[in-house]
Each structure stands twice: as structure tokens, then as C-alpha cells.
Amino acid sequence: MFDFAVFGSLFVTLFVIMDPPGITPIFLALTSGRPVKIQRRMALQAAAVAFGVIAVFGLCGQQILDYLHVSVPALMIAGGLLLLLIALDLLTGKSEEPTQTKDVNAALVPLGMPLLAGPGAIVSVILAVQRADGAAAQVSVWLAIVAMHVVLWVTMRYSLLIIRVIKDGGVVLVTRLAGMMLSALAVQQIINGVTQVINGS
Numbered sequence: 001m002f003d004f005a006v007f008g009s010l011f012v013t014l015f016v017i018m019d020p021p022g023i024t025p026i027f028l029a030l031t032s033g034r035p036v037k038i039q040r041r042m043a044l045q046a047a048a049v050a051f052g053v054i055a056v057f058g059l060c061g062q063q064i065l066d067y068l069h070v071s072v073p074a075l076m077i078a079g080g081l082l083l084l085l086i087a088l089d090l091l092t093g094k095s096e097e098p099t100q101t102k103d104v105n106a107a108l109v110p111l112g113m114p115l116l117a118g119p120g121a122i123v124s125v126i127l128a129v130q131r132a133d134g135a136a137a138q139v140s141v142w143l144a145i146v147a148m149h150v151v152l153w154v155t156m157r158y159s160l161l162i163i164r165v166i167k168d169g170g171v172v173l174v175t176r177l178a179g180m181m182l183s184a185l186a187v188q189q190i191i192n193g194v195t196q197v198i199n200g201s
Helices: 004-018 020-031 036-068 072-092 100-116 119-131 135-200
Strands: none
Touching (some): 004 119, 004 135, 020 036, 020 072, 020 100, 020 135, 036 100, 036 119, 072 100, 072 119, 100 135
């Protein structure tokens, strides 16, 4: 009831796309200034939201996209624009005013989606579910998805120890670096989406 090849293939693919080490500075930037309890809750919320989104698209993603007449390139461009807006907030320091509402929002957007559950991860999961023939392959696909989100949660939760080491000055630096990384990622995602639109036309 388990196919290690299917599990390993999807897990590695999702690890590369979701990039737990790369999400760490962005998570630190978005959670700086919050109480430790809220930071830990945000890590759990972000992982849970990402899993929920991925699970929904894994179960009926193609039907959702077809029903809404949304193409994958359009999804990529929309996600890129959203990431770009968040990146501008990080670069200008607007994310440094923590409120309870912002705590919840940051866990949902951009951490949960589209950073973790972005177009790349969604499309990979849709294809993996469609290609999985038999119960063993399906079980392996969903175990890979669960394992990936556990890794994401553990990475974010224990990255909070870094904040205690780098202090406030380091957090500001990490925030600006995260903004630059995120803006580059957003622009690349928009370019990929536009390129796919052009190639498909």
C-alpha cells in the first residue's frame, strides 16, 4: 500500500518548489515583533492553510480551474502580483506594525498562499494525483503532501530561535533581504506566466 518512488518524486518536487529554507527569512520578517506564542501559532496556521489549499486542489483542482475558466498561467501571474505587493510592504517597512489582524492575515496571506501553496505546488499536486494509478500510488501521493507540510511547519516553528540570536537590528536586515528575494520571486513568476501565455497563443 505504499509506492516509495511516487512518494519520493512528489516530496522532492514539493520541497524544491516550496523551499522550506528559503521561506525562513520571509517568515521571520513577517513574524518579527510578535509574542512567541503568536509566532508559533502563525507557523502552524501557515502550514495548515497551505495544506488545506493543496488538498482542495489535489482533490478537485482541475475541475475548479475549468469551472472558473482560469488557466495555470493566469494563476501564476495573479500569485506573482500578490507576492509583489507583499514584497513592497517588506521593503518599505509597513509589515513592522503588528496587530492581531495582521497576525492572522500574514499566516493566511502571503505565508499560507501563495508562498507555500503557490501555483507551482498546486499544479504539481494536481498532476501527481491525476497520474497516480491504484491505491498504493494515491496513498503515497497524499503521504508526500502531508510529510512536506510537516517539514514546513517544523522549519518555520524552529526558525524562531534565529530571532533571539539576531535581535532587532538583524530582523530589520532580514526583512529587507526577504523583501528583495520575494520581489525577485514575484517578478520571475509573472514572467513565467506571461511566457506561457505567449507560447500558448
